[in-house]
């Protein structure tokens with residue numbers, strides 16, 4: 109008896125102390141991890157998750173896409189094409205539908221019938237086929253060919269492969285996107301066939317102060333109380349195939365949808381995520397860690413923070429401005445937050461030391477195995493590349509985080525090609541292009557507030573002047589700085605005053621009668637145009653040289669590792685393709701004396717609630733329901749509390765947002781929406797003891813739909829497991 113209890117106890121504790129496993133696993137490697145998953149409590153087989161010939165769990169997992177690019181994950185939860193994703197994933201679509209008169213972003217929205225659902229401006233891809241095309245891509249190349257020739261051949265092969273794959277679909281190709289995805293830093297290529305559905309409609313979203321409760325303060329942090337979900341529906345033509353939006357389209361009938369478990373979770377339960385992690389670089393070179401932590405990340409944090417300060421000041425003062433700038437703020441803020449954490453974490457000497465040790469081991473292996481003909485220059489290529497990035501890396505970063513975050517500068521940037529054509533007086537091409545540009549102005553300035561944008565311009569001017577090497581800055585910017593004695597507000601004022609790009613009426617007029625000389629006099633234009641010309645001119649050969657060195661070194665480093673550890677299967681870095689990650693529901697020790705429980709409850713909402721606050725407000729009705737403990741069938745059976753979010757030790761990253769969290773029976777228990785602060789730098793290295801996936805408990809989601817939204821019609825559509 110005692111022996112039995114003891115062994116039982118041992119079994120339980122060893123189960124709980126199972127170390128988290130690294131890896132966002134491609135479907136093609138599921139057979140390698142099936143046993144480990146089953147040992148953790150999974151009842152499914154690899155074939156149940158991904159089957160080439162039969163329907164499987166993967167058929168319920170979708171990839172959210174905008175113009176061919178993926179941005180989030182989602183899961184189908186009814187036989188009528190209903191799917192869930194995060195609130196922060198549906199945010200853009202929701203904001204676009206919302207108007208000041210019908211502000212569904214702030215009020216929430218629940219379609220009580222199919223007729224009430226609203227067209228949403230994105231598409232979803234369903235993974236239909238995976239094909240290894242490495243041989244086709246590598247054709248005519250050798251591992252250590254000269255990098256310039258090799259990369260040209262690879263680029264041409266890639267293009268041909270992609271075309272061939274698409275063509276292989278015949279008639280069907282009009283509904284497909286085929287991505288040839290790069291694995292193991294260019295050592296393997298897999299073609300991913302996505303059938304793309306383009307009639308997607310909004311079904312429901314909680315009010316913003318529920319779906320984004322806690323805002324940027326709670327973002328990337330535990331304990332969390334955010335109900336980060338929104339719901340959409342896939343529509344299809346009469347043949348259940350993709351179709352353009354039409355009233356006559358019908359809800360899509362999926363091959364598989366996830367049953368939804370309201371039985372709840374316990375510490376130690378099996379948890380699996382499936383979705384589309386965007387990008388990790390787990391083998392970043394030691395000097396890269398230094399570059400990122402000391403320079404690139406801190407600079408971006410500062411630039412983003414200054415822009416956010418401008419946004420927030422105006423958004424707090426005016427709710428229509430808040431609606432207009434909300435998605436922009438969330439976008440800039442999310443990675444402001446993350447980059448800040450990464451800068452701090454990656455500065456820790458042990459991270460650098462660990463990298464350095466691995467690199468030493470690699471160099472020793474090269475030497476003792478006489479491999480220097482192939483791998484001999486890897487570390488020196490890395491060193492050269494990062495030393496160069498230290499000098500010129502920020503120019504392209506500031507194009508992205510600075511110039512592209514200014515509406516007038518972005519629209520000036522789009523004028524660059526037109527300017528070139530206008531200089532050719534003999535051709536009418538410039539005129540035609542300007543007319544086309546003119547037709548797009550309203551769209552470009554849809555989210556534009558002059559008071560905000562003028563201040564953002566000053567921020568961008570300041571950061572360019574103070575952070576970048578003057579040698580490669582636009583002459584017109586430097587002149588303006590000299591004239592104003594580096595008074596950035598005054599610089600923005602002067603550039604703004606006469607600019608076409610600060611006034612859509614002037615810009616429209618210009619487009620009907622365009623001239624290069626008008627652009628020559630426009631400071632916003634000349635500064636932006638010169639910046640891009642320097643980047644594409646003087647700096648371009650240096651940047652391309654850096655990229656080639658990094659590509660080669662990264663590729664060879666992983667090729668060598670595969671040789672060094674021939675019997676180990678490493679999970680490849682995330683690359684926006686479908687991955688599975690398994691783990692268990694689990695608490696963690698955050699730091700000395702701080703242990704975090706694995707779940708939160710609605711009590712925490714009341715504790716954090718601040719009436720009228722920018723981030724911690726909540727609907728009166730929600731607070732009332734919580735006070736009355738009116739949780740219905742969604743309450744935890746033991747305590748009567750409402751679970752809100754929970755933790756598991758799955759290895760995920762951005763892009764996984766919206767991924768289903770699935771229990772051992774293949775049922776949905778939550779939606780992954782974030783990672784924790786202590787492991788904020790996990791894209792650069794897995795942290796088994798600290799790293800947690802933050803998910804919203806599906807019971808909280810259902811409670812919000814049912815009790816707050818009163819949308820029982822949506823609940824009735826699902827397959828609930830009680």
Ligand code: ARG
Nearest residue numbers: 196323324327438442765781
């Ligand atoms: N940190 C989350 C992710 O990248 C996004 C959360 C969005 N929320 C926000 N407050 N910006 O997956």
